Amino acid sequence: MSASTTMPAIAVYPGRADTVHLTELPRPTPGPGEALVRVRRVGVCGTDQEIIAALFGSPPTGSDELVLGHEVLGVVEATGPRTDGVREGDLVVATVRRPDGCPACLAGQPDMCVWQGFTERGIVGAHGYMVERFVEDVRHLVVLPPALESVGVLLEPLTVVEKALRQADLIQRRLASWAPKTALILGAGPIGLLGALLLRSRGIDVVVVARRPAPNPAAAIVEGCGGRYASLRETPLAELAADLPPFDLVFEATGVAQLAFEAMGVLGSNGVLVLLSNTGGDEVAPVPVARLNLGFVQGNKVLVGSVNAAHEDFTAGVADLGRFEELWPGLTARLITHRLNGFADVARIAGGIDEGIKAVIEFAQ
Amino acid sequence: MSASTTMPAIAVYPGRADTVHLTELPRPTPGPGEALVRVRRVGVCGTDQEIIAALFGSPPTGSDELVLGHEVLGVVEATGPRTDGVREGDLVVATVRRPDGCPACLAGQPDMCVWQGFTERGIVGAHGYMVERFVEDVRHLVVLPPALESVGVLLEPLTVVEKALRQADLIQRRLASWAPKTALILGAGPIGLLGALLLRSRGIDVVVVARRPAPNPAAAIVEGCGGRYASLRETPLAELAADLPPFDLVFEATGVAQLAFEAMGVLGSNGVLVLLSNTGGDEVAPVPVARLNLGFVQGNKVLVGSVNAAHEDFTAGVADLGRFEELWPGLTARLITHRLNGFADVARIAGGIDEGIKAVIEFAQ
Numbered sequence: 001m002s003a004s005t006t007m008p009a010i011a012v013y014p015g016r017a018d019t020v021h022l023t024e025l026p027r028p029t030p031g032p033g034e035a036l037v038r039v040r041r042v043g044v045c046g047t048d049q050e051i052i053a054a055l056f057g058s059p060p061t062g063s064d065e066l067v068l069g070h071e072v073l074g075v076v077e078a079t080g081p082r083t084d085g086v087r088e089g090d091l092v093v094a095t096v097r098r099p100d101g102c103p104a105c106l107a108g109q110p111d112m113c114v115w116q117g118f119t120e121r122g123i124v125g126a127h128g129y130m131v132e133r134f135v136e137d138v139r140h141l142v143v144l145p146p147a148l149e150s151v152g153v154l155l156e157p158l159t160v161v162e163k164a165l166r167q168a169d170l171i172q173r174r175l176a177s178w179a180p181k182t183a184l185i186l187g188a189g190p191i192g193l194l195g196a197l198l199l200r201s202r203g204i205d206v207v208v209v210a211r212r213p214a215p216n217p218a219a220a221i222v223e224g225c226g227g228r229y230a231s232l233r234e235t236p237l238a239e240l241a242a243d244l245p246p247f248d249l250v251f252e253a254t255g256v257a258q259l260a261f262e263a264m265g266v267l268g269s270n271g272v273l274v275l276l277s278n279t280g281g282d283e284v285a286p287v288p289v290a291r292l293n294l295g296f297v298q299g300n301k302v303l304v305g306s307v308n309a310a311h312e313d314f315t316a317g318v319a320d321l322g323r324f325e326e327l328w329p330g331l332t333a334r335l336i337t338h339r340l341n342g343f344a345d346v347a348r349i350a351g352g353i354d355e356g357i358k359a360v361i362e363f364a365q
Numbered sequence: 366m367s368a369s370t371t372m373p374a375i376a377v378y379p380g381r382a383d384t385v386h387l388t389e390l391p392r393p394t395p396g397p398g399e400a401l402v403r404v405r406r407v408g409v410c411g412t413d414q415e416i417i418a419a420l421f422g423s424p425p426t427g428s429d430e431l432v433l434g435h436e437v438l439g440v441v442e443a444t445g446p447r448t449d450g451v452r453e454g455d456l457v458v459a460t461v462r463r464p465d466g467c468p469a470c471l472a473g474q475p476d477m478c479v480w481q482g483f484t485e486r487g488i489v490g491a492h493g494y495m496v497e498r499f500v501e502d503v504r505h506l507v508v509l510p511p512a513l514e515s516v517g518v519l520l521e522p523l524t525v526v527e528k529a530l531r532q533a534d535l536i537q538r539r540l541a542s543w544a545p546k547t548a549l550i551l552g553a554g555p556i557g558l559l560g561a562l563l564l565r566s567r568g569i570d571v572v573v574v575a576r577r578p579a580p581n582p583a584a585a586i587v588e589g590c591g592g593r594y595a596s597l598r599e600t601p602l603a604e605l606a607a608d609l610p611p612f613d614l615v616f617e618a619t620g621v622a623q624l625a626f627e628a629m630g631v632l633g634s635n636g637v638l639v640l641l642s643n644t645g646g647d648e649v650a651p652v653p654v655a656r657l658n659l660g661f662v663q664g665n666k667v668l669v670g671s672v673n674a675a676h677e678d679f680t681a682g683v684a685d686l687g688r689f690e691e692l693w694p695g696l697t698a699r700l701i702t703h704r705l706n707g708f709a710d711v712a713r714i715a716g717g718i719d720e721g722i723k724a725v726i727e728f729a730q
Contacts, residue, residue, distance in 0.1 A: 261658075
């Protein structure tokens with residue numbers, strides 16, 4: 001370790017818009033059960049942009065700054081005592097949410113937190129991972145095989161759809177048999193595309209819809225895994241669905257609240273629609289309430305919201321990232337369309353990254 | 366048996382409004398696996414009124430008439446060969462839906478039918494129970510203890526909420542622990558009130574909301590089982606909910622589609638909202654789509670439609686009717702506010718029964 005007692009990090013002042021800046025944090029030392037992780041790469045997502053816009057986010061108690069970043073890939077640099085299962089040199093991803101004392105959290109399901117008093121690293125009440133090094137309880141670390149170095153930074157967003165599919169599967173144990181054959185994914189951002197890879201890896205027919213007409217990089221990824229891409233600008237959702245068999249599974253990942261309700265209208269009997277977008281604002285829209293209600297009742301349909309992910313979604317995601325590489329070598333990494341340069345590119349993070357699919361920040365080792 | 370070869374029944378010509386009339390059916394004989402049931406009492410419900418108004422319903426193949434009635438209580442008068450479990454003199458209720466060949470039906474879940482090609486006695490493609498006698502496969506009969514004679518006609522509507530609660534419980538196996546403490550029921554018709562009895566019998570705090578201010582007969586039943594009744598005319602739903610802890614469970618049974626969506630806004634984290642109303646028409650209403658979507662996502666909430674009921678809901682319902690009598694002697698029977706007189710009161714059925722809670726038709730024995 002160097003003699004320096006501080007290290008750089010990228011932070012905002014939550015509640016004040018556009019305050020991305022470099023800061024310094026004390027360099028941490030791992031205690032019992034903890035590992036020191038050197039950050040290699042951090043993904044930037046819509047939540048980060050919302051925090052930067054001061055629509056969301058809060059600092060740790062006692063601080064006015066919040067270090068950004070919750071999609072991390074790093075390498076274990078040192079471990080404290082009692083850190084079985086994690087070793088120096090391991091490639092790791094850290095989970096995001098930390099429990100409060102609610103019944104769900106106590107039962108080991110912080111992603112189902114009821115009191116909403118959790119913290120989330122890089123989002124709510126705890127520093128994130130856009131920092132040179134961090135310390136974490138090894139129970140919140142997931143080890144990845146070295147072969148997944150190029151895609152491991154996508155594990156955290158992948159867990160969003162891992163949880164979505166797990167919730168759908170858990171819910172559908174109500175049926176004598178549940179073997180989804182057809183799926184619709186609304187949105188071709190990272191969540192929608194990782195959802196497409198996940199469902200295609202399960203052999204499900206997948207249609208991904210988004211605004212932009214093909215060809216575009218997202219459409220190419222959908223087609224690369226054998227899915228179908230359609231532009232909502234060219235064909236409205238109801239019209240598109242009318243030409244297809246009913247959807248067993250729908251993932252909503254556009255961030256457009258009205259589409260969540262439009263999607264209710266194209267779900268098949270006994271189907272599950274999983275809502276995955278955090279939609280701010282107060283938008284009120286006309287909804288065909290009688291027709292949607294009737295369809296849900298007569299078709300025994302389910303709508304479920306899903307947020308965050310459980311530890312098991314991270315471990316399932318590691319296996320699935322490996323499976324994606326086997327099925328479609330190199331395809332997953334094509335989601336990463338922008339690479340920013342460590343602490344030097346703070347201005348580009350601050351300015352927002354509107355094009356492409358996923359931007360990641362590379363931290364020099 | 367009498368020498369007559371025909372018997373009276375109450376029928377409509379589906380597709381033509383207000384055609385309730387007396388008709389004659391051939392008197393049936395039970396074959397192998399079948400029982401002949403003498404009808405004692407049949408409930409009249411909203412679906413019957415919709416069929417009378419020609420909004421719904423279809424006759425059996427080869428007929429232009431449909432015998433009404435799907436909420437029946439009767440007594441087994443004779444059995445064919447191979448009718449284990451059902452004996453002459455047994456008090457019985459018949460289930461309503463008969464399977465098509467879809468995967469759910471083949472797996473023994475016709476209430477989850479995917480192809481929607483089922484028949485339903487008294488509703489879709491099969492004669493109902495407003496008839497002197499009927500023959501049924503004993504697998505579609507449920508035997509009740511004689512002590513439930515006064516309330517047995519309510520078993521079929523009770524199964525609607527039995528299935529609703531069963532679906533919620535099945536879905537919530539996704540949680541480490543699910544022990545609902547608070548419930549909201551929208552609607553104080555038979556379904557809402559039977560829902561209140563069911564959830565109260567499970568020790569759940571229940572609030573029932575409906576239009577009419579208390580005091581009224583429905584409010585008295587809610588209060589009789591220890592629930593709380595509130596009038597939406599006096600207090601809007603959102604205002605009412607703001608003063609109460611979050612609802613773990615919501616049943617929507619008003620038939621007002623917009624309320625289904627309002628209910629989404631008062632559901633607690635990890636809660637389940639079950640939609641139970643068949644809402645016709647094309648109503649479009651303004652819905653706060655962003656707020657509802659966000660609440661569902663961040664709270665991992667579930668909305669599920671539920672229709673019809675499985676055989677196990679009938680057997681569970683028999684046990685629960687008995688439990689209701691133990692907990693609140695005589696209370697359940699107070700749902701029956703009108704008694705019509707067999708084949709003589711056809712004009713009153715035709716005219717509609719708008720007041721009170723539940724009308725039943727008594728058939729002289």
